[in-house]
Amino acid sequence: MKGVAFNFFVTGAVFVTLGMLWGISMEISGDHTYAGAHAHLNLVGWVTMGLFGLYYSMTPAAAEGGMAKIHYLVSTLGVLVFVPGIVLAIARTTEALAAIGSLIVLASMLIFLWTVFRHGLGRPA
Template identity: 55%
Template sequence: MRDISFLFFATAAVAVTIGMGWGIQMSASGDHSLAGAHAHLNLVGWATMAIFGVYYLLTPNAAASALSKVHYALALAGLVTLVPGIVMAITEQGEGLAKLGSVLTILSMLLFLVTVFRHGFGARTA
């Protein structure tokens, strides 16, 4: 299995590729009604996941912890529920999925906060 920083970066790369395609589709059609969902895909999926990947790459003790795997699962679950949930909310199909995705995403960030305070930043020297 690939290391945790790779998983975060690979997810970020997939998210930004989908986000760019979606942005092109919105521009070509002139329909920007789902721009909020598109923005969250790029922010949470691309920027945030990539930043998590950088942190774990630069902080091997944190990357080696079991919490990093929980963090990835929680962040991924948040992303894949939040973005479709926002689409559903915008199109008036309900807000439940967006609420669930929001909770999962903030829990992911809180877990990251715990990780940063627990492991600091960067490799520890002996």
């Protein structure tokens, strides 16, 4: 177990690797139908989760608590539900999964807001 900052970075890097492969396959096929899902896999799965990882590596007190583990699980679950949800919404199958996913993504940001207010930023002086 290497800590929550590591988990955020590794998971985010896996998401963006998949996102890049998806982007390349869009380029090759010329079919950009699911660009919005690709975009949010990269932006929520890599940019946002990477920023969370950066925060936890700068703020060890926040990384130690059980809330950080919950934050990691909620963030990861959010991407895993939201991105397939966008695919289904674009395909006009259902919008339900995207709606549920967006609320999980929102929940992860609310946990982050709470964490930043509780622990501040950086190591205590």
